[in-house]
Amino acid sequence: MSAAVAKQGEVQAFIALGSNLAEPRAQIEQAFDALRTLPDSRFIRHSSLYRSAPVGYADQPDFINAVAEIATALAPQALLAALLDIEKRHGRVREFSNSPRTLDLDLLLYADLSLNERGLMLPHPRMHGRAFVLVPLAEIAPETVIPGVGPIKKLPNCNPESLMKLDNKHDASR
Numbered sequence: 001m002s003a004a005v006a007k008q009g010e011v012q013a014f015i016a017l018g019s020n021l022a023e024p025r026a027q028i029e030q031a032f033d034a035l036r037t038l039p040d041s042r043f044i045r046h047s048s049l050y051r052s053a054p055v056g057y058a059d060q061p062d063f064i065n066a067v068a069e070i071a072t073a074l075a076p077q078a079l080l081a082a083l084l085d086i087e088k089r090h091g092r093v094r095e096f097s098n099s100p101r102t103l104d105l106d107l108l109l110y111a112d113l114s115l116n117e118r119g120l121m122l123p124h125p126r127m128h129g130r131a132f133v134l135v136p137l138a139e140i141a142p143e144t145v146i147p148g149v150g151p152i153k154k155l156p157n158c159n160p161e162s163l164m165k166l167d168n169k170h171d172a173s174r
Helices: 022-036 076-088 132-139
Strands: 011-019 039-045 050-052 061-071 105-111 115-116 121-122
Touching: 011 022, 011 076, 011 132, 022 039, 022 061, 022 076, 050 121, 050 132, 061 132, 076 105, 076 121, 105 121
Parallel strands: none
Antiparallel strands: 011 061, 011 105, 039 061, 050 061, 115 121
């Protein structure tokens, strides 16, 4: 855990953000603002924004993606519930797997916790195969190790060439 998040009772968590509907860049920026207001949590920083091709269902617009780091005292289930609430407030409709969306928030890592519950798997079960997750995560936390998988910088899908970087890195101060 970085020194910035070492307060008593808090854990480091990483959240992937994605959007390809209703002004995706604005959706991501508004989601950063929403993450800053999570209860019992502190927003630490976020990656640059990246453009990526859709996965699974190709007949849709490209996605804008990023990763945010927070420090939180929320339990992982409570954090996930808060993320789902943010999605809902942004008009997220779950039509089918890999469908277009206004906002997608995925809890990637919660400290070094490994968890397999209905509705919540940690680390996120598909993160290690997705450049649109690994590249932004490596930008803000290059030494991250995915429990049961290994260091992100050694993963073959941590390849920035498959993404288009859209802006400069931001931090919690904005």
